[in-house]
Amino acid sequence: MRVLIGVIGALVVLGTFSSVLRTLLIPRPTRSVFTRLLHKTVQVPFQFVADQCHRFETKDRVLAPVAAVSILFHLVGWLAGAWLGYSMLQTAVSGFHAMDALRETGVALFTLGFASSRSVELTLLDLCAAATGPIIIGLQIGYLPALYSAYSRREAEVTTLQARAGSPAWGPELLARYAQIGLTDSITDLFRNWERWSAEVSESHTSYVVLSRFRSPRANDNWLISLLAVMDAAAMQLALNPSHPQADARLVLRTGFVCLRNIAAVWRLPFEPDPSPDTPIRLTYEEFAGAVAHVTAHGYAVERAPEQAWPHFSGWRVNYEDLAYRFAYLLDAVPAPWSGPRRTSKEDITPVTPVDRKPNVAC
Template sequence: MLLAGAAVVMYTLSAAIRAFIMPRNESVLLSNWVFRGVRLVFYMVAALGRTYARRDWVLALYAPVALVLLPIAWLALIALGYTGMFWAVGEGSWAFCYKLSSNSLLTLGSLEANSLVGSFLSYSEATWGLLLMTLLISYLPTIYQAFSRRELVVAQLELRAGAPSSATNLIVWLNRGGSLLDDDHEWRAWEEWFVQIDETHTSLPVLSFFRSPQPGRSWIASAGILLDAAALIISAVDQPRSNQVEISFKAGCLAVNRVYRFFEQRARSKPSELLGPTDALEEPSRREFLEAYKCLQAHNVQLHPDPDAAWRRYHTLRGRYTEAVTFLAKLLTAPDVKTV
């Protein structure tokens, strides 16, 4: 029992370190269990909502609640492990060992161990309890800063791509001066945003589920609009453009695919069923592409003379990210946004 309790404690500490300190996109089984359990409850409640706004309001609580419950799960396992160790060293009955373990973990000081070994275990448990709580508290500002940086770009994109936002509106805005050559600053900022998404949303995956302050916004919908805009420019626009477009497109494809692979392969997550089969960033049809093509022509954007060839090129480029964006949009229950 002593070894079993120690194993539970060491596994819990390892899970906490891998979840918050280790700078890798590590999938932690304990964290997955907590987040999946909380997610199941919230999705059952959200399914009762008749409107998207109601479901969005419920799901906005999911990530914060899951993040708060995670250290509670850590502390519960630590208490369980030390209960077994206290019993193994002869501190008394199971009931007394549980009380002693909980008392030590929360540093209440109302109970004392009966032996030197028991005292050592009691002090070590108090140390781990304080360490785990400090770990979460210290990382909350980091999570909030990453969330704020992400949402700043999402809000700025809405100003440029209109409301409702679309890739066509964004290209029209980028071409407002009659040229796409003076947009280096915009595309460079979006490249940096994609790189940050790649790093933060795989090392701290709970960030993906933090919803935007405005119900109609979503970071994955914004990513889809930026990628669609880049794909449209590369495939259909026949005029000089910023060299940053291709780099930002590549950064975006890498970012959304890495986040997608993390949730689909490592975290074994499944898309939400709260969205219908035609909602949220579905593959645009050839008709929708031609509508965007005509809209860009009407706004004096120079396009390739062969729309069929442009469609084939666009469809090929979109194949690099459409599966990832659609999966994440359904997983995160993103709002229905017209990307093209």
């Protein structure tokens, strides 16, 4: 029995260290079962309360602490796992009762220093436990600056987009506002910035999975909705104006849906890696035609009629629509046009386009 307890204890300690390494140190998409279980334990009660809310602003406030609480629970879970594993090893080596083993290990793990043993084997276990506690806490503290630095870079572009694409962001609104102020030709600069942004988010949100759950400082902003708006704007430009420069629009689309697919792979969400351009999408032609009317009313010039542009637009959108809708549902992102349903709210929020007011010049 003591051998079995010792083997289980060693497996618990090794599993705890494996989870710490996968979550904090290995710079690639690796996520342990223990980490997923801890995150689910935190997510479920917050989501239950949020589902009872009728206003999105209230729901957003309820869900805002989820990521931070999840990080705290990771630390508590790792320390608890180390405590349990070393206590089982103490029991196997010394024959201590459970409470005595927990006391001996807890004193060493948290470096309290009021209990010790003269046994060489127990002293070695105490030293290992004493090193484990500060190592886990130190790694967690060092993990936070990298996490919040990636979050800050992500949100800087999301905030900048608010003035360009509305709040919440919407792809046609982006084209309309650029046309209003005569910057349609420079929209390629925005596409280049968001191509780089998508690559950074792909790297950071697969290495630090909890980042996807970090919500924006303002309820109407969301990283997923912003990315969807930029991709929709690029797809509309390619569909409506084939003579315009295409390279940057095509690259931001490809980088954007690759970003969503990389994150989906970590989340273990299924997706079609190479969908046919003829596959139907959930956005309707009527919605697309209404958006074309919206952008043209604000000065955006088009070369194709909506019925001609629709097959080209849907052929691009099929690459990312399904995953964007899945993530918007799972993350309870702000309801926005062209972003699919939510858990408890089916409404769409249509952004209002500001009117440029020009001074009257007396003749």
